[in-house]
Every structure is written in C-alpha cells, then in structure tokens.
Amino acid sequence: MPSTLVAIIEGACSPARYEPELGLNLEICEMINKKQGSAPREAASTIVKLVNSKNLNQAMLALTLLDNCVKNCGYPFHLQIASKEFLNELVRKFPERPAPFPSPVVQRILYLIKEWKVALTDMSRHKDDLVHIKDMYRLLRFKGYRFPELRDSSVAALAPSDSLKSAHELEEEDRVAQSAKLQELIRRGRPQDLVEANRLMKIMSGFDTRQTPDYSQKFEDELHKVQDKAILLYEMLESVRPGDNIERNETITDLKSACASAQPKIQKMITEEEDNDKIENLLTLNDMINNVVAKYADVKKGLYDTHYEISGKPPTQNTTEEPRQAISLIDLDDSAPSPVAQPNTANVMNDLSDIFGTSASISSPPAPSPPQKKQDIFDLLGAPPAQTVSKSSPVIASPSLHNTTTPTFKSAPSPVVSQQGERVVLVNKNGLVIELYIQPMADTTCRIKAYFSNQSTAPMDKLMLRLAAPKSMQIKMEPQSSQCIPPKSDKSVTQDIILNNPQRESLRLRYKVSYEQFGVEMELTGDYHA
Incomplete structure (x- = not known):
C-alpha cells in the first residue's frame, strides 16, 4: 500500500489534471523537508516513474513537480537525483539517436539536466557528491543531444544563496x-x-574532530565577504559618471542586493551578541552598509559628488578558501557534442564565441576522435567514454571573427600618436585602464603593446584579456607579464600582441576582460575600431 507521500505525489500528477497546482507541489516539498529520512528517496523514485508515463500530460506534471522539489528540498533531494539509478531511469525512454524534433518530455528533461549541471555540479558546496549529473550531461552531448538555452532566472533560483548565515x-x-x-x-x-x-x-x-569545521571562523569569513562587497560597491559607485545607468549594471545591482539582504541579520546579531569586540565589529559593518546604501541612493538621484566614511579595511584573504563562483553558461558549448573535456584554451574560445554569437568563427585545437567501443550511452553504471584532459595556456592564439553581415562597432576616440606608437584607450572603467600602443612593423603587420593599470585601492587578480578580430585579420597574443595588477599602479602589467592585416583594413577589435576583486568576479566587454 503506497505511503501518504506517494499518494499525494500521484494525485498531484494525475492525468486528469491539465495544469500543475503550485500550492500542492510546495506542500509536497514541505513534507519531504519535514520528514527527511527516506522521504527524499521515496519522492524521487515515485516522480521519475511518473515522468516515464505514457500519458504526456502526466509526464509533464511530474517534471514540473520534480523541478519544484529540486529548487525547494535542498541537498537531501539533490543527492537522490544525482544517483546513477535515478538518472538512468530519467532518460530510459530517450531514443538511441536524437530525433530532429524532440518530444516535449525529452526537451524538458534536457533543460533540467543542463540546469542541474550549471547550478549544482558547478556551484554547490556539495558538488563532489553530485558528479553523476555532469557525467550524464556529457554522455548525452556525446550521443548528439542538443540542450536548450537556459533562462538566467531559473538558474538563479537553484544556485546557492549568498545570504549571510550564522x-x-x-x-x-x-x-x-x-x-x-x-x-x-x-x-x-x-x-x-x-x-x-x-x-x-x-x-x-564528535569522535573525529580533525575534520569538524570551525563554524565561528566560517561565520567570520561570511562577514568578511559582506565587508568586501560593501567596499567594492562603494568604489564602483564612486567611479560612476553622469549618464551611466547603475540599474543596468548587474554587478552593482547584485552587490547592493547582497549588502541590503545581510543587514537585517547583522542587526539581529548585534542585539544577541555578548562579546563587546564582536559587537563593535558588527556595528562597524552595519555603518558601512548604511553608508554604501546612502551612496547608492545619491547616485541613483544623480548626485555623484557625495562622500561617506567607509572605515572598514579589507580583511586578510584566506588562501585556503575557494573563490566564489558565478553563474556562467559560457562553458556549456552546445554547438557540437564532444566526448572529451575541453582544455583551457578551448574554454577561452567558447568565451569569445559567446561575445560574437553563433556566427563567429573561433579557431581551436582539433579534438581527439571519439572512442570506437560500443556501449549503452545512457548507462551511467557502465564506464563513461574515455576522456582526454590536456593543459594549455589561457592565452588566446589567433582568434578570428566572421559575420554574414558587416558588424556595427561603437565609435571610439581617435588614437594619440606617441613615441611608442599610436595610443588607444581600450578600457577605462571601475578603476581598470587598458592602453594599446600600436606600432607598424611591416606592410601588413603591426605590433601592439598593451599596458594594464589599476586606479582602485584593491588588487585585481586572475586578469585575462581576450581579443578577436575580423576573419581577414590574424591576431596573436603573448602571455601577460602577470595576472595580478597591484592597487594604485600605472602600467604595471604588459602584454605583446602581433596583428597581421593583409588587406590593410581599418583596425577592428572586440574584447572581453575578466578579473577578480575582493573575491567577486568582474567582466567587461566592448569593441574598438580605428
């Protein structure tokens, strides 16, 4: 006789229903969270059986319920959907060869697997326990299945929360x-x-305390992250100029939201804490957030010259702490299935392809041929296809751009001629300045020297500049002198670039520059033409 939970799940996915009932689905999620124990496994097993129902409406209702449970039931349920048994059952009815027009059920399953891959196996604190999701994603790509484009909102709903936790x-x-x-x-x-x-x-x-985390220290680290974000947000707001729309700057919006959401919990802790030193630290952080929120409100009103005290100092970085990961779909290149893990250079190529769209032609090293051994491609219990992982430099080698129509580039200021060559300011934003000095070498070749400066008060780490030119030009980038720009430094990092322009066209470039500051990943994109 089915349990109460199973009966409610079957009722929520009854073929007689034509639309999912959100209230009932959330009630099921609440039951799973409250009962724990075997409830997550029992629920996952029941739902996946209904996904394979012959009734299309029942299968789609079950997939909606599955999505709600993944987003609301946390790690215990995530552990079940990441099991080999569940994933094999989820794709049991997939055809051997992908159909030109997949059924709605297949499309929805592909969407969910890709969403789980991005938000769980790449970002979860427990991602090491969820690796089979990534295995299934790779196997389906190898088989030739194409994954739908993800919506940022759905990924954000599943991504780990940045809210402050005691x-x-x-x-x-x-x-x-x-x-x-x-x-x-x-x-x-x-x-x-x-x-x-x-x-x-x-x-x-408690028998083995060697691996028990120091939760007080972890909480201090969380407070430091909030402080880092407040300082970075204030510096970014100070660099805003008339005409800039801060509400369209996702980084500023995310930082402001993170600071504002942490403040109520900080204020509650101030009333509960007994240690005077800790109370003083919490009061200082609360004042910092108040000031940065006031600065945000001023800039939003068009008041750019107001100043507030930000007395907190950036804490010493913990070298053992993993950097915060951001939601990124760039590495999910669905244009062609591949059974091998891409090297670092290929990932950079995918980044540029993301800038220029599907019409871009980005050169990349040829991938090894797929293994010839025949196996059940949907069986995660068997051995996955052999994979080759190679190490390579993150510097782009000869990227190119090809469009079916002539691209439109933003106008740029005229270059300034100096003894080093023509000077072009490629980037000047958020304290980062990148200058290019262009010197002709031969009839069709020129050398470009890039200088990186940091006008802010915090170092910029993991710096990466990526350039692409039209297909008629060839560009070669040498490694940067460093991937870290010290604070308040001028031209402290350099990079050599060789450009071949056989048709002597006007110089056209598109760029993507990424770096990390205060543990927050930053990214700037744009274009230049002579």
Missing part, C-alpha cells in the same frame, strides 16, 4: 547534509560505501 545555521546545514549522505551510503551497502559511512559517523558523533 554559525548555528551553517552547522545545522552541514548536519542535515551529513545525515542524508550517511543514510544513502548505508543503503548502498558496498564495502567502499560502508568505509565512508564509518568515517562520517565518527565526524557526526
């Missing part, structure tokens, strides 16, 4: 995750699973 909340989050993982390891019962379960039980019981 030490108790961080500890409780880990406890729930450890409990779910322990139950799954015991259920599988393989020798390696039982060894891992025994290790996990020692940690949960």
Whole structure:
C-alpha cells in the first residue's frame, strides 16, 4: 500500500489534471523537508516513474513537480537525483539517436539536466557528491543531444544563496547534509560505501574532530565577504559618471542586493551578541552598509559628488578558501557534442564565441576522435567514454571573427600618436585602464603593446584579456607579464600582441576582460575600431 507521500505525489500528477497546482507541489516539498529520512528517496523514485508515463500530460506534471522539489528540498533531494539509478531511469525512454524534433518530455528533461549541471555540479558546496549529473550531461552531448538555452532566472533560483548565515545555521546545514549522505551510503551497502559511512559517523558523533569545521571562523569569513562587497560597491559607485545607468549594471545591482539582504541579520546579531569586540565589529559593518546604501541612493538621484566614511579595511584573504563562483553558461558549448573535456584554451574560445554569437568563427585545437567501443550511452553504471584532459595556456592564439553581415562597432576616440606608437584607450572603467600602443612593423603587420593599470585601492587578480578580430585579420597574443595588477599602479602589467592585416583594413577589435576583486568576479566587454 503506497505511503501518504506517494499518494499525494500521484494525485498531484494525475492525468486528469491539465495544469500543475503550485500550492500542492510546495506542500509536497514541505513534507519531504519535514520528514527527511527516506522521504527524499521515496519522492524521487515515485516522480521519475511518473515522468516515464505514457500519458504526456502526466509526464509533464511530474517534471514540473520534480523541478519544484529540486529548487525547494535542498541537498537531501539533490543527492537522490544525482544517483546513477535515478538518472538512468530519467532518460530510459530517450531514443538511441536524437530525433530532429524532440518530444516535449525529452526537451524538458534536457533543460533540467543542463540546469542541474550549471547550478549544482558547478556551484554547490556539495558538488563532489553530485558528479553523476555532469557525467550524464556529457554522455548525452556525446550521443548528439542538443540542450536548450537556459533562462538566467531559473538558474538563479537553484544556485546557492549568498545570504549571510550564522554559525548555528551553517552547522545545522552541514548536519542535515551529513545525515542524508550517511543514510544513502548505508543503503548502498558496498564495502567502499560502508568505509565512508564509518568515517562520517565518527565526524557526526564528535569522535573525529580533525575534520569538524570551525563554524565561528566560517561565520567570520561570511562577514568578511559582506565587508568586501560593501567596499567594492562603494568604489564602483564612486567611479560612476553622469549618464551611466547603475540599474543596468548587474554587478552593482547584485552587490547592493547582497549588502541590503545581510543587514537585517547583522542587526539581529548585534542585539544577541555578548562579546563587546564582536559587537563593535558588527556595528562597524552595519555603518558601512548604511553608508554604501546612502551612496547608492545619491547616485541613483544623480548626485555623484557625495562622500561617506567607509572605515572598514579589507580583511586578510584566506588562501585556503575557494573563490566564489558565478553563474556562467559560457562553458556549456552546445554547438557540437564532444566526448572529451575541453582544455583551457578551448574554454577561452567558447568565451569569445559567446561575445560574437553563433556566427563567429573561433579557431581551436582539433579534438581527439571519439572512442570506437560500443556501449549503452545512457548507462551511467557502465564506464563513461574515455576522456582526454590536456593543459594549455589561457592565452588566446589567433582568434578570428566572421559575420554574414558587416558588424556595427561603437565609435571610439581617435588614437594619440606617441613615441611608442599610436595610443588607444581600450578600457577605462571601475578603476581598470587598458592602453594599446600600436606600432607598424611591416606592410601588413603591426605590433601592439598593451599596458594594464589599476586606479582602485584593491588588487585585481586572475586578469585575462581576450581579443578577436575580423576573419581577414590574424591576431596573436603573448602571455601577460602577470595576472595580478597591484592597487594604485600605472602600467604595471604588459602584454605583446602581433596583428597581421593583409588587406590593410581599418583596425577592428572586440574584447572581453575578466578579473577578480575582493573575491567577486568582474567582466567587461566592448569593441574598438580605428
């Protein structure tokens, strides 16, 4: 006899329904979260069976419920959808060869798998436990399936929250995750699973304290991140000029939202904390947020010359802390399936392809031929296709651009001629300045020297400049002298570039420059023409 949870799930996906009932779906999510234990596995197993229903309407209702559960039930449910059994059952009815026009069910499943790949296996704190989602994504691409384009809003709803969490909340989050993982390891019962379960039980019981996180320190790190964002936001607001629309700047909007959402929790902690030093630190951070929010309001009103005190100092960076990951769809190149992991250079090529659209032609190293061994491509329990991972320099080698119509470029100021050659200011935003000095070398070739300056008060790390020219030109970029620009530095980083222009056309370039500041990933794009 089916359990109450199973019966409610079957009722929510009844073929008699023609539209999903959001209230009922959220009630099911609440039941899963409240019961825990075997509830996530029971729910996932029931839903995936309904996804394979012969009734199209029932299958689509089950997929909507599945999406709601993934977005609302957290890690215990994520652990179930990342299991080999679940993923194999989810794609059980996929045809051996992709159909030219996939059914709505197949399209929705492809969308969900890609969404999980981006928001869970690339960004989750527990991504190491969810690797089979990425395996299935790669297998389907290898088979020739094309994944739909994702909506940023749906990915953001599943991505890890940046909201400030107290030490108790961080500890409780880990406890729930450890409990779910322990139950799954015991259920599988393989020798390696039982060894891992025994290790996990020692940690949960407090017997092995070597791997128990210091949640007080983790909370301090969270406060430091909020402080970093407040400082960075203030510096970006000070660089805004008349005519700039800050509401269209996603980085400024995200930073302001993160600071504003953290403030109520900081104010609550001030009333609950007993340590005077900690109270003083929280009060200082609260004042910083108040000031940066006031600066944001001034800039929004057109008042650019107001100044507020930002007394906090950037904390010492923790070298063991992983950098915050941003939502990015650039690495999901669906233009052609490939059974091999792309090297770093290929990922950079994909970045440029994202700038110029599908009509861009970006050169990249040829990929090895796929393995010839025949196997069930949808079976994650079997060995995946052999993969080749190579290391390469992140510098772009001879990118090119080809469009079916003549591209329209923004106008740029006329270059200034100096002893170093013609000077072009390629980028001057948020404290980053990139100048190009162009010197002719031969009839059709010129050397370009790029100088990077940092006018802000914080270092810019992981710097990467990417350039592309029309197909009629060839461009070669040498490695940068450094990937870090010190604060308040002038022309401290350089890069040599060789441009071949056989048809002697006017210089046209498009660029994407990325860097990290205060642990926040920044990205600027644009174009230049002579």
